[in-house]
Amino acid sequence: MVRDKGMNRIRQVADIIEFVVIYHPQGLRILSGEVPPPSSSELADIIAPFQDQSKENERVDLTPLGHAPQESLIFKADKIDEILDYAGGWERIVTAAKEYRKSFPQSWAIFVDHVVWIDSMRGHSRLQESQMRNLSIKHNVSESTIRRRRQEVPRAIARAAVLAPVAGWKLGEY
Secondary structure (H helix, E strand, O other): OHHHHHHHHHHHHHHHHHHHHHHOOOHHHHHHOOOOOOOHHHHHHHHHHHEOHHHOOOOEEOOOOOOOHHHOOEEOHHHHHHHHHHOOHHHHHHHHHHHHHHHOHHHHHHHHHHHHHOHHHOOOHHHHHHHHHHHHHHHOOOHHHHHHHHHHHHHHHHHHHHHHHHHOOOOOOO
16 A cells, blocks of 8 residues: 555656656756756746646646546645655756666657657647657667657656665765
């Protein structure tokens, strides 16, 4: 039972990472530690357009990649800080992202390219398809590998951030 809650929290942290990377104007720079993370009020401003209008300011869907509704994680906006604290805050998330980038440079490059060249083109499916082919050629992997790695990176970062203290990992001390 405790494990399920922990795995759910990891998914929630991954969804927050996804949301910031896609919707914050400097999302990748935040994850890379180049600029400070968004404040709670800044996150609330970014989340506002996604809130369920029938229950104003109560719910927000932080699953920007369009997961099936049964997989969708719904958060109350005021719970985001609680979820981030569970992961050790933005500092640990950024450290985990830096470790991931250093350990898996090809996967990180695929993730960044996908965010820049495909996620930024939401609503332009033909351009996305063309860019997906280009990324596949650039990275010498299949399109399904591009999609899989794009989804895996935020999950891996979230998992490392949440589990580092439990597993005795010393993030950033290599």
